[in-house]
Structure formats: structure tokens, C-alpha cells
Amino acid sequence: DDSAFVRKSTLEETLRLLRERPDAVVVAGSTDWGVEVNIRSRRADCVVAIDRLPELRELRVESDAIEIGAALTLTEIERRLDGEVPLLAELFPQFASRLIRNGATLGGNLGTGSPIGDSPPVLLALEASLVLADADGEREVPLAEYFTGYRQSVRRPGELIRAVRIPLPLSPVAAFHKIAKRRFDDISSVAVAFALDIEDGIVRKARIGLGGVAATPIRALATEEALEGKPWAAETVDAAARVLRAEGTPMSDHRASADYRSAMLGQSLLKLYARNTEAVPS
Template sequence: MTSAEVVVNGQAVPLSGVPIHTTLLDLVRDQGFTGCKEGCAEGECGACSVLVARPGIAAATEWVALNACLVPAAAFAGQEVVTAEGLGEPAALHPVQYEMAVRGGSQCGYCTPGFVCSMAAEYYRPDRAPGVASPERGGNGFDLHALSGNLCRCTGYRPIRDAAYALGAPDEGDRFAARCTAPAPAAGPADVVVEDRRFVRPTALGDAVRLLAEHPDAVPVAGSTDWGVEVNLRGRRADFVIAIDRLPELRDLTVADDVIEIGAALTLTEIERRLDGRVPLLDDLFPQFASRLIRNGATIGGNLGTGSPIGDTPPVLLALDATVVLTGVDGDREVALADYFTGYRRSVRQPGELIRSVGIPLPLAPITAFHKIAKRRFDDISSVAVAFALDVVDGVVRAARIGLGGIAATPVRARDTEAALVDRPWTSDTVDAAAAVLGAEGTPLDDHRASARYRAAMLGQSLLKLFAETAQEVSA
């Protein structure tokens, strides 16, 4: 297999001649694997989910489920992709396919192949522990959040859940489980030119920033969970695309005595698993950030790089007093995240620069919370997002950092509210006064997600909720 090919269900598919904005979804369908469907074209429904072999955390290789509708096919040069057709055959169904069939998990069948791929990724998760139950997991250790990005409109979710909870451990000799013991394919270099448009995957950070300097209009892509929507729904095209998601210099995560450094190209799922509870505020964020399918692709650098005022990581990272390392041909520079955003989808990042890493200083504040107000509990865009990090000593607020999203043209720190809390007792009187200040922070707008009045009210209520949840703990 060369770097100009992607392996789909064991077949090498050449990428030469494939337009660079062709999605992985369209590529696999063109190969006849039409179980993979387009439902929403924006990563909301999961009908397009596929399995990709990626370097693992708990095993040499792990099967990761991704939205094929969002990612460019060229980004999978040298990679292994499996669709629902590649898992089993009519005469020899895969265990996931079998359980979905016998438990009535499919009616029209449109969404079923996507469910099967997401369920298979969780089935093969190396640290899944059959026999260990939890409130959101069956006795087989299956995490239903693995299916949070898959929607069904006719079957109903109970039989799908029943199928998930019926799965045991993979049988000895299972070829997909056996694949996890060998290293995943390295993402080699790719250079695809079609109709004067070019897609490049450099193998080193220095090459990437050099290309960005030479082509200032180039679009860097990682998980493509934002850019893919622009391509699909808004018809955006770029003449030069640079894939940065597998650059090793952007994929480190280190924990030192005074800081946690998180590589910008690590996905949200990888960060969650590698941190393993070290940052409780991030643990509050992860389940509320889109779906597992999106978190498997979306990167922390990408969420900051888009500059969206409704991104979920910026409020949390602002509360954590995070810094951002920007890198270019002239080297690195560090910027406080509070100084990073300069306007709507604008930042201090210069043309030719990439986000290299995010730093979270230690020690962490002992009182933290992330409140996301949206129309759905999960897999939705924020109307308002509020992150708190407070240090209360002997009943007095000694430090306070509050990050806000959805209430201005950029994510912002609630500086006035922080000042209203610091050096004051953590009491209902202090919190009531500070909640009034918080409700006036930012410049919220009326739009289809929420009114300005509602957003302002939710800001104040968020602080009152935090106090209600922590007052007894602090007084103790």
C-alpha cells in the first residue's frame, strides 16, 4: 500500500484523481459500500460512521468510530477503514450485527450501519470491562455514550440499547480484536493534486509551518469537524489544504509539577482518556461536547483555532487560566488564552502560525464546574456556557476565574464578577450580588438559540447553582 491509497474493507483504493474535497463517505460509497449513508452532512446523525484503525492508548491499535461525512478522503492516505459491510456477511454476521438483528434494533435500516460501526468501536474498546456495571453502563461495561452521535427516528432506542448490553467480550480469534495487537498504520506523507487543488500531509511540524508560510491562504485541517461542515453545507473550497492531525509534535501530553501541556492535535477523546480524571473541570466538559463520534475527531487546537464564540473548550480553558503556544517558521510564542481572541472568529494567531499546544497551570482550583445551557442535554450547541474555577479558603473566596461562551463575539473572562467575589465570604449575600453582576457580563444577542434576556438570566442562575452545590461542602 502506498501513501496515495486508503484501505477500505481490506481493498486498496487509490486516491489519485480523487478531488481533494471528496469526503470519506463519498469515497466508500463510490466503492459500493452504500451502507454508509449521508443523513445530515454535518456530523449530527451518525448514519455515516465508519471504523478507522488508529494508534491506541490501551492497545497498540484501537478501532475508532468517525463521521465519514466530515473528513476528506485524502486525509486517510495510508489508513485502514472499515464500514458495516466489512464487519460481517449475511451468512456470518458480526456479533454487533447479530444482536441488532435479533433484538429488533433495525426497522427502515437507514441509520443501522452507522449504529453498527459506533457499537463495534465500543465493543472492541480495550479497557471495556464485561461484568462491570455502572449507572450508565450495562453489565458488559458498554458505555452508551459511544452511541450518542447516532440518531434513529423509527426503531426507538430501547432495542438498540438492548443489543449493546447483550454484547460480551470478543471471541478468541476475532480478526478485528486480533488487529488491535499490531501497530496501527503510520499516517505517511500524502500529496494529492487534482484540478489545481492540492492536499498535503506533511510528516514534520517544520514542513507544515513552512508550507503555511509559503501558502498563507492554505487551510490547516485536523479533525475537520468544523471545516467539513463548511465544505458540505456552505460549499467552501480551498486551493491548498494541509493535514496536521497526525503531526507527532502536536500530539504530546505531559504532566509536570507546575503545568499540563496538551498537544493541539490530540482529540477530545484522547485527552479525556490520557488525563484520566486529573482535571475535573475537563471531565465536566467532555460528556457535553457534541457526541463521542465528534470527540473522536475534534481536536483541542481546532476548537480554539476556529475562534467560535460558542465553542465549548474556550470557557473551560479560560477558567483554568490556560495558555496557548503558537508556532511558526520563526519559532514558538506563548499567549494567555484570555488575550488570544480579538474578535468574532479572530485571534492573535498570525498567517503561517499553528497552535502547537495548550498549557494548564497547576495546582488546580479546588472548586470547579461547567454549566452548558442548550436545548438538548447532549450533542447540542451552547446557548450559554459558563466555567468556574474558585479557591475558597476558610470561607473566603481567595481566587476566582470564570469563562463565558455564547454571550459576546468572543469567549470572555467574567472579570467584573471575579472582582465581586474575590476577598469576600462565600455566602448567599456575596453570591446574590455577584450573580447580578454576572448577568450583565458580555453583550448577548437575540438569535434562534436563545434571547439576550434568557442568556443574561442563565448567567446569574449558573452562579447561584454553583453556590447551592458547594456551600455545604465549603462550610464543612
């Protein structure tokens, strides 16, 4: 019925096609679109597969950043990094199942723009940026500026996520807390990622990414401000946890109530403090 499934051999050819067909559905592991087709009977006039494009399957560790190709599967990233990014190492086992991680990609998880994707909070805490490519060239956008609304982003028609860039060095205190009805193989009710620099007992830098508490993944900017420059002490953390509970605009749905989501935000910071008090140099 005039529908097409297309797999080009180079990124350049793919981007030219997407310029001609900006309405095309782009798939890598198809872990999201496959559900739409199978469960909701959705169809597309044009589907473009990018999972084998070599330009989207590179992983480079440079002096100032780690660049991860958008079409590398989570399993491939996990094996190739081998714990080099501890926050990602915490994310991977909690991201769906191994079967899904064998196909799912960071580019796909970010491209769908879902507010409950597990990777955006982690990448926000890591201060990641996205390399976006179209037929005219590339641009780099901080992930904190990427999401513009529910499943919406600054990505233009015909534009792809080519890579994710994580700046180095990494913050030494990091944690990913996923709150869900089941610990594994479930969708998050709330996801919280922390990345902190603590020197001489003082929080020098704090980056906190949140999922499931707003129309988009967000940074907990007010909580970061409440921590930075303060002693890593119970009084500071208690006060910051109260701020964290008020971040975002959580809603009630079949996964969790708004009050529960807010409570879990604050509890996550208290948990981080309890687990890291003795390990932090003073």
C-alpha cells in the same frame, strides 16, 4: 483544478509550507471545515492536515503545568487525563457526541475562534495559555489575550497552535454549565465555567469563563472581582450573580434571547453555590 491536500511528516515541514501558503486551510479532525465543505459547498485551494504530526500529539504533566498537544482528540485527552483536570472531565461528555470527540481537537476548537465553542470558557477559567508556532519559532499567549474579535485572534498568518498549557495547581471548586436546547449533542446557547479557590470560607481567587454572550469567549472580570476577598455566602453570591447577569453583550437569535442568556449567567453562579456550600471548608 490545481487544488492540493497536503500532509507533511514533521511540524517543521508543515510550518515552512504554511509560510509559503498562508491562505491554506488547516484541518485536524475537520469537524468544522467538513461541515463547510458538505453543507455550504466551500472549497480551498490548499488544505493542510496536521492531525498526525507527533509534535502536536504529546501530553505532558509537569510540576507546574499540563501541556496538551493541539492535535490530540478530545477522546484521547479524556482517556489520558483520566479525571486529573475535573473541569475538563465535566466538559467532555457535553461536547457534541462521542463520534465528534473522536476527531475534534482543542486546537481546532480554539483555532476557529467561534464565540460558542465549548472548550474556550473552560480553558479561560483554567487560566490556560496557548503555545503558538511558526517557521521562526514559538511564543506563548494567555488565552485571555488570544481572541481579538468575532472569529479573529492574535494568531499570525502561517502560525499554528502547537499546544495548550494549563497551570498547576488547579482550583478545587470547579464546574462547567452548558445551557442548550438539548442537554447533549447540541450547540450552546450559553456556556459558563467556574474555577474558585475558597479558603476558610473566603473566596481567595475566582476565574470565570463565558461563551455565547459576546463576539468572543470572555472572562467575567467584574464578577471575579465581586467574589474575590468576600465570604462564600449567600449575600456575596446573590450580589455577584447580579453582576454576572450584566457581563458580555448577549444577543437574541434562534437559540435564545438576550434576556434568557443574561438570566442563565446569574443562575449558573447560584447553582454553583447551592451545590458547593456544604462541601467547602469553613
